[in-house]
Amino acid sequence: EAQVTQNPRYLITVTGKKLTVTCSQNMNHEYMSWYRQDPGLGLRQIYYSMNVEVTDKGDVPEGYKVSRKEKRNFPLILESPSPNQTSLYFCASRLAGVVNEQYFGPGTRLTVT
Amino acid sequence: KNQVEQSPQSLIILEGKNCTLQCNYTVSPFSNLRWYKQDTGRGPVSLTIMTFSENTKSNGRYTATLDADTKQSSLHITASQLSDSASYICVVSESYIPTFGRGTSLIVHP
Numbered sequence: 001e002a003q004v005t006q007n008p009r010y011l012i013t014v015t016g017k018k019l020t021v022t023c024s025q026n027m028n029h030e031y032m033s034w035y036r037q038d039p040g041l042g043l044r045q046i047y048y049s050m051n052v053e054v055t056d057k058g059d060v061p062e063g064y065k066v067s068r069k070e071k072r073n074f075p076l077i078l079e080s081p082s083p084n085q086t087s088l089y090f091c092a093s094r095l096a097g098v099v100n101e102q103y104f105g106p107g108t109r110l111t112v113t
Numbered sequence: 114k115n116q117v118e119q120s121p122q123s124l125i126i127l128e129g130k131n132c133t134l135q136c137n138y139t140v141s142p143f144s145n146l147r148w149y150k151q152d153t154g155r156g157p158v159s160l161t162i163m164t165f166s167e168n169t170k171s172n173g174r175y176t177a178t179l180d181a182d183t184k185q186s187s188l189h190i191t192a193s194q195l196s197d198s199a200s201y202i203c204v205v206s207e208s209y210i211p212t213f214g215r216g217t218s219l220i221v222h223p
Contacts, residue, residue, distance in 0.1 A: 042215040098144050104156030
């Protein structure tokens with residue numbers, strides 16, 4: 001089944017404890033991206049990657065890192081999480097070309113205390 | 114600053130009725146406009162994608178329109194069903210940078 005998977009789906013952590021949220025897709029998509037969704041603010045792009053070893057900042061990259069060493073994986077790294085990073089996170093992927101359909105993962109709900 | 118405004122913020126309709134959701138944007142240069150459906154706690158699912166040259170696109174009971182001159186789009190839902198209850202998000206992109214609207218929350222009552 002063609003899909004985008006994220007792990008973990010739920011995570012509660014403490015301020016300053018490094019964490020990684022994994023994202024994987026099995027559709028051979030070149031483009032992958034991370035978003036966060038907060039009540040009243042909607043979805044905002046954190047980082048995106050147009051292909052292996054090519055990443056770029058979105059609207060809200062502060063406090064996050066990403067890497068794209070393999071085409072199928074695009075992990076999101078929080079080196080020192082803070083409470084303002086408590087949010088619902090989505091990974092998404094699509095084929096290269098700006099008008100291809102984008103597929104979202106199921107989401108990761110992160111709480112930083 | 115690029116902005117996408119959606120209206121209404123929320124909408125309640127009876128099953129079987131039609132409804133129209135609005136999206137106004139200031140994104141420039143314009144690449145494409147997408148409508149997504151998002152069920153509570155789940156990832157958005159693509160409904161339609163339109164480029165500058167397209168002014169209407171259908172996906173089953175969902176029909177999106179685009180007026181690139183006035184920078185407005187609408188999503189029309191025909192013969193609503195209970196399963197249409199969700200948030201509908203308009204996204205306008207310049208190349209690879211999307212700007213998301215805050216969504217319209219639709220509730221369909223039996």
